[in-house]
Amino acid sequence: MSTPTVPMRRRPIIGWGLHDGLVVARRNLIQTIRVPELLFFSIVQPVIFVLLFAFVFGGAIPIPGADPSAAPDASIYRQYLMPGIFGQTVAFASAASTVGLAEDMHRGIIDRFRSLPMASGGVLLGRTFADATRQILVLTVLSITGLLIGWRINNGIVDAIYAYLLLLLFAYTVSWVGSWIGLYMPNPETAQTAGLVWLFPLTFLSNAFVPITAMPTWLQPIAQWNPISSLVLATRELFGNPTGTIGEAWPQQHPFAYTIISCVVLIAIFAPLAVRRYRRATAR
Amino acid sequence: MSDIIVAVGLVKKFGDVVALDGLDLRVPEGTVYGLLGPNGAGKTTCVRILTTLLKPDAGAATVAGFDVVKRPNAVRRVIGLTGQYAAVDEYLSGRENLRMFGDLYHLAPGYVKERSQELLERFDLADAADRSLRTYSGGMRRRLDLAASLIAKPRILFLDEPTTGLDPRSRIGLWEVIKDLVADGTTVLLTTQYLDEADQLAEDIVVIDHGRVIAHGTSDALKDQVGGDRLEVIVDGREAVVTAVEALRPLATGEVLAEVADHRVVAPVSGGSTVLVDAIRALDAAGVRVEDVALRRPTLDDVFLSLTGHAAEEES
Ligand SMILES: Nc1ncnc2c1ncn2[C@@H]1O[C@H](COP(=O)(O)OP(=O)(O)O)[C@@H](O)[C@H]1O
Ligand SMILES: [Mg+2]
Numbered sequence: 001m002s003t004p005t006v007p008m009r010r011r012p013i014i015g016w017g018l019h020d021g022l023v024v025a026r027r028n029l030i031q032t033i034r035v036p037e038l039l040f041f042s043i044v045q046p047v048i049f050v051l052l053f054a055f056v057f058g059g060a061i062p063i064p065g066a067d068p069s070a071a072p073d074a075s076i077y078r079q080y081l082m083p084g085i086f087g088q089t090v091a092f093a094s095a096a097s098t099v100g101l102a103e104d105m106h107r108g109i110i111d112r113f114r115s116l117p118m119a120s121g122g123v124l125l126g127r128t129f130a131d132a133t134r135q136i137l138v139l140t141v142l143s144i145t146g147l148l149i150g151w152r153i154n155n156g157i158v159d160a161i162y163a164y165l166l167l168l169l170f171a172y173t174v175s176w177v178g179s180w181i182g183l184y185m186p187n188p189e190t191a192q193t194a195g196l197v198w199l200f201p202l203t204f205l206s207n208a209f210v211p212i213t214a215m216p217t218w219l220q221p222i223a224q225w226n227p228i229s230s231l232v233l234a235t236r237e238l239f240g241n242p243t244g245t246i247g248e249a250w251p252q253q254h255p256f257a258y259t260i261i262s263c264v265v266l267i268a269i270f271a272p273l274a275v276r277r278y279r280r281a282t283a284r
Numbered sequence: 285m286s287d288i289i290v291a292v293g294l295v296k297k298f299g300d301v302v303a304l305d306g307l308d309l310r311v312p313e314g315t316v317y318g319l320l321g322p323n324g325a326g327k328t329t330c331v332r333i334l335t336t337l338l339k340p341d342a343g344a345a346t347v348a349g350f351d352v353v354k355r356p357n358a359v360r361r362v363i364g365l366t367g368q369y370a371a372v373d374e375y376l377s378g379r380e381n382l383r384m385f386g387d388l389y390h391l392a393p394g395y396v397k398e399r400s401q402e403l404l405e406r407f408d409l410a411d412a413a414d415r416s417l418r419t420y421s422g423g424m425r426r427r428l429d430l431a432a433s434l435i436a437k438p439r440i441l442f443l444d445e446p447t448t449g450l451d452p453r454s455r456i457g458l459w460e461v462i463k464d465l466v467a468d469g470t471t472v473l474l475t476t477q478y479l480d481e482a483d484q485l486a487e488d489i490v491v492i493d494h495g496r497v498i499a500h501g502t503s504d505a506l507k508d509q510v511g512g513d514r515l516e517v518i519v520d521g522r523e524a525v526v527t528a529v530e531a532l533r534p535l536a537t538g539e540v541l542a543e544v545a546d547h548r549v550v551a552p553v554s555g556g557s558t559v560l561v562d563a564i565r566a567l568d569a570a571g572v573r574v575e576d577v578a579l580r581r582p583t584l585d586d587v588f589l590s591l592t593g594h595a596a597e598e599e600s
Contacts, residue, residue, distance in 0.1 A: 006391055006392075006395060006399075006436055006437050007391065007392040007394070007395040008390055008391060008392060009387075009390050009391060009392050009393065016390065019387075019390075020388055023384060023387045023388055024384075024388075026384075027373060027376060027380075027384050030375060030376060030380065031373070031375040031376075034375040034376075034416060035375060107369070107371065107374070108367055108368075108369045108370070108371040109371045109372065109373060111332075111337055111365070111367050111371055112365065112367070112371035112372075112385070112432070112433075113388070114336070114337055115335045115336065115337060115360055115363065115365040116360055116385065116388045116389060117357050117360040117361045117389065117390070118388045118389075118390075122388070280339075
């Protein structure tokens with residue numbers, strides 16, 4: 001009997017799961033660099049949003065809580081808008097995970113990954129790491145755009161770092177949700193649509209672009225408990241941007257804590273669901 | 285010799301479709317085992333179960349002694365899989381692909397580097413090693429796919445229709461590689477719809493259709509099952525046909541058939557090429573002028589047709 005022995009790696013300190021996750025993340029990030037068109041459009045889209053909202057709707061949306069006696073000032077809306085755009089952008093990071101996994105399944109590479117003696121969460125860790133990491137670049141470009149149109153960081157660098165970290169945590173969280181959806185997709189084309197369709201109501205039912213007080217009363221509780229609202233509100237507070245009227249609900253009163261709790265709970269639900277689904281995922 | 289793959293009564297259903305209907309397999313170590321069947325016969329489903337990608341609805345299987353359902357990771361450590369479609373990353377280079385899979389097998393980094401180079405050279409990819417796969421041809425992708433499944437020197441290699449879609453030259457190249465692997469002691473389970481491929485590569489062949497084994501044996505045994513060799517003689521006139529039938533009768537193992545209009549005589553025979561010599565002598569002695577003579581072995585196509593009632597490569 002021939003049992004060829006091949007030299008194995010020693011178990012890394014970070015453990016095999018994380019090791020495999022980083023290997024797959026490296027692969028996904030190399031992909032990002034090799035298909036610059038995709039990265040380009042994922043940056044251009046939110047930038048267009050910024051310009052549209054700032055210059056088309058800017059004056060039309062009054063921000064309660066902003067000094068009413070002051071002259072109407074477009075820059076107040078722009079200060080209000082930027083954290084909303086940040087929140088929407090990181091939420092849309094999940095769509096990349098949905099499409100990425102659907103493509104991997106379609107191409108059959110998931111079958112190969114599953115036939116390897118790797119950690120079963122490795123592929124998904126790699127996917128979510130990479131998709132969240134990409135947001136660092138997107139947020140950088142967006143921030144520069146914001147600064148150019150009059151958005152400012154008013155509370156100092158430490159709070160700003162907290163704001164960015166919170167946004168990245170949220171991107172990472174929704175990547176798990178997006179991954180779970182992606183593993184159910186029959187093909188990449190369906191994933192393009194399904195990855196986005198739930199994000200529009202979610203982001204528009206929040207304070208991202210319009211103050212919650214401007215919504216119909218029956219929608220207000222939903223918007224107040226929407227984690228995107230708390231993310232955006234926490235970010236506004238940390239950047240020292242106008243917040244609009246803050247609601248009565250607990251998430252509105254404690255947006256930072258509520259956002260972190262939401263992220264932890266969502267990951268605790270969707271990561272195991274996605275891993276379970278991954279174990280059965282096959283091509284076609 | 286021990287059986288390295290054992291499957292007993294595998295059943296797999298997809299809704300109403302019964303993909304596997306009680307499939308049994310025993311693959312001896314160190315051989316090439318051919319799983320032959322038309323499109324939709326259940327070949328891929330069988331490979332997916334044996335490579336831990338799919339759970340059977342009933343039945344059990346072991347690979348290298350490990351149960352595929354209970355010990356999937358133990359199985360994964362000793363197998364390599366090349367699926368029906370090239371499962372490599374489009375955007376990475378050939379070398380980056382091999383490095384990634386080597387890392388995911390948890391091989392030592394130095395070894396991965398060495399082994400990648402060795403495989404890239406062996407598969408004629410050394411020049412393209414650092415180019416993105418988007419510049420690769422179908423044959424190159426296939427070869428890289430195979431290289432990826434060999435990175436950890438698996439004891440058992442599963443190849444699901446490895447040459448489907450390849451041009452004839454790449455196909456023959458891949459056959460050579462597979463033969464080399466078996467010479468090194470690797471066990472190969474190969475699925476194919478191409479009868480000549482099974483004939484070329486596999487010592488043992490199971491023919492499956494509708495998720496069931498319908499025949500099993502060596503290529504020669506399967507051919508004998510359909511009937512042995514046939515001697516076909518074309519003579520130079522209608523009158524000679526009768527004389528030829530008489531002359532060949534003593535050599536035949538069954539009834540000698542005559543197709544008078546074609547001046548053709550067909551005799552079932554055994555004994556290989558010596559029969560050919562005897563037949564020519566007998567015909568010569570009887571004064572028959574022969575225009576053409578051939579010893580025809582049944583092909584696996586004949587086997588398939590006689591077993592299933594339909595040809596192997598037709599789309600179902
Ligand atoms: N994931 C699946 N969902 C539904 N039907 C499937 C699936 N996989 C295979 N089948 C069906 O099972 C049968 C066997 O398929 P397969 O194992 O792919 O055959 P082969 O590889 O021999 O062509 C076919 O009828 C096919 O349509
Ligand atoms: Mg198949």
